[in-house]
Amino acid sequence: MAKDLRGFLAEYERENPREFCRVKEEVDPRYEAAAILTKLEEARKLPILFYEKVKGSAFPVVTNVYSTKKKIASSISIDPKRFRDKYIEAVENPIPPKIVSDGPVMEERVGEGDVDLRALPMMTYHEGDAAPYITAGMVLAEDPETGEYNASFNRLMYKGRNRAGIFMTVGKHLHEIYSRMEDQGKPLPISISIGNHPAWALGALYIGAYGESELGIIGGLLGGPAEVVKGELKGTLFPADAEIVLEGVIEPHVREEEGPFCEFSGYATGKGLRPVVTIKSMHSRKKAIYQDICGGQHREHLIMATLPMEANLYRSIKGAVPTLVDVHVPAPFTLIVSIKKRFQGQAQSAMLAAFSAEMYLKQVIVVDADIDITNLQEVIWAVATRAQADRDIMVIPGARGSSLDPSSGAEGVVTKMGIDATAKPFLSSFPRRGRVPREIMDRLKLEAYVNLAEL
Ligand SMILES: Cc1cc2nc3c(=O)[nH]c(=O)nc-3n(C[C@H](O)[C@H](O)[C@H](O)COP(=O)(O)O)c2cc1C
Ligand SMILES: [Mn+2]
Structure with a gap:
């Protein structure tokens, strides 16, 4: 079982060539990629899409990686029917992460003076989106009180060479961590990793209690510790084999306009005054692949939002x-x-x-x-x-x-x-439901009475 994104992609392409689509034609990140995905969804097709050339960027883009339960379950070598049980098992038997000294993501680096978000193929999907966005960025941040790390996905709105607006839902864990730092007047260092094995996304999207370790759940899903490297900023950690990682800080007491952005709710909503990330450096693998998750009500976002949520709800309700x-x-x-x-x-x-x-x-x-x-x-x-x-x-x-x-x-x-x-x-x-008796249904052969082919 592969443990990184490119390993998973190679495995999946080999085993399911009809569900892996390489696009050689140049695609515009402004609406075109979203149009291709939308048309495929209308035709009820959900292949992994690999765009080899994206206008304005040297990075190829992969999208729809998490678009079906089959893809996600196969990434952790599990039968889709057993997916929820396996997920709950990982939640109940977390494996702590392991800090390693180096990893493939450290192959290339761009420092503070040179880092430029415009190098990335950030996408614009729908009418009403305020700017190009990064949607498949996994944020890791350290709780200043407990030293535990929290993982979440947070949309990032392009604002300038090294600045992005960040949407942290009020009441969710990253927002709480940011508030704890802001109370002390301190910036919050974060890493944003783009292009991870599906187990990382599945774990990061766990809707658990505050303090429950997503990194431990990721380890449980991978069947061994999630390997992380320490970043350059004090307190940052990120997956050793991510494709691309941004390190940055969320400044305290800074709010700027963010949104609207067409969300999983189906509406372009959420315009508001929100914090801003200042990007300090970028690490990447050689020939890095940029991962994208189309915003809005597309299958991939919906499935990634609901699978971990259903597992958590099942577990919580079962207790009651x-x-x-x-x-x-x-x-x-x-x-x-x-x-x-x-x-x-x-x-x-x-x-x-x-x-x-x-x-x-x-x-x-x-x-x-x-x-x-x-x-x-x-x-x-x-x-x-x-x-x-x-x-x-x-x-x-x-x-x-x-x-x-x-x-x-x-x-x-x-x-x-x-x-x-x-x-x-x-x-x-309660009154009975109308049902023809079972034994009659079992005995009766429809072909003896009607010719189905003629109907
Ligand atoms: C593709 C995708 C994008 C997401 N974007 C955001 C976002 O911009 N802001 C946010 O608060 N949650 C977003 N979420 C949901 C959170 O990542 C998710 O609720 C996560 O579990 C929150 O972490 P927490 O439970 O540690 O607070 C997104 C989820 C997905 C699947
Ligand atoms: Mn959390």
């Missing part, structure tokens, strides 16, 4: 409701949960566990185990026939949600809603 069956995130801020209800109030326990495990969640629908939660038609049918609004809706006003929800109030304060669409009092005492 042991008869949890399954969880599914079908749309932004939305969760569907199925349970085998043993006693009254369990749907509400599931909702409360879910809301406290994931700040972005705004609506939770709980159904019985007979409902296929990936089929929204069935879920809505359960809401229509098993819930009554005055009795079964839980409303939590004034709660922290996402500022990317355009219907939210001041900077992401939302009203959360839980719908208990389980049958009352229990499924066993």
Whole structure:
């Protein structure tokens, strides 16, 4: 199993040549790459796309690397059906990272006076995006109080040669670390690594409690410690075999306009006054590959946002409701949960566990185990026939949600809603669903009565 991005790409291309598309024609990072991806998605194709020539940059670009569960699961040699179990196993058995003295990412370096973000093929995807963005940058930052490192993905807006606006969701961990440094009037040193093996992204995107180590989860997914090198700035660390790494500081008490940017919510939102990163140096491998994740509601962003989230929600709700069956995130801020209800109030326990495990969640629908939660038609049918609004809706006003929800109030304060669409009092005492008896269905041969080919 490869442990770096280029090793994974080579493996995947060899084993799945039809899911790996090399584009030799020059592509413009301004809208063209996004148009190619959009058209492929419309044709229901999700290949890894490797752009060999991107206008204005010497770096080739790879995108859609994390676009399907199959790709992600194969990167850690796991059957897609076992993916969630494996992920939870890594969360529960983290392996601490190992600091190594050198790594391939140190092959090339550009220092403070020369570093220029314009060398990178930053992309503009949608009408309304404020500037070119870096979207696949993994930020590692040290908590000044505990010395632990936090990993997250944070969009970076191009602002100038060595400056980028950074979006750190209020209430998420990087924002907390930055606030702790800002309280002391100090800049926060960070590394931003671009082009990592999928296990790094999967771990970084874990939605866990403050202080839970994403680096440990990455180790658990890789099956051995995540190897990191120390950077030039005091306190920076980054993956030894990343393709490209930027080191920089987020200055305290500086706010400038950032956004709008078309997000996974489907809207160009989030314009606001936000902190700025000053880039101090860039490290890269020889012939480095720049990785991109198309902004907005494209498969890759959605799958990377939901897979780690579903694993965390499954684990958290299971602790509160042991008869949890399954969880599914079908749309932004939305969760569907199925349970085998043993006693009254369990749907509400599931909702409360879910809301406290994931700040972005705004609506939770709980159904019985007979409902296929990936089929929204069935879920809505359960809401229509098993819930009554005055009795079964839980409303939590004034709660922290996402500022990317355009219907939210001041900077992401939302009203959360839980719908208990389980049958009352229990499924066993509820009217039966219409079903033809099983033995008749098994016995009857349709071909004996109708010619299917003629219909
Ligand atoms: C492609 C991609 C881009 C993201 N961009 C941002 C971002 O700009 N700001 C942000 O706060 N979270 C962003 N996220 C989500 C966070 O990285 C994610 O919630 C992460 O788990 C937060 O880390 P934390 O749990 O340590 O706070 C992004 C996620 C993905 C998949
Ligand atoms: Mn964290």
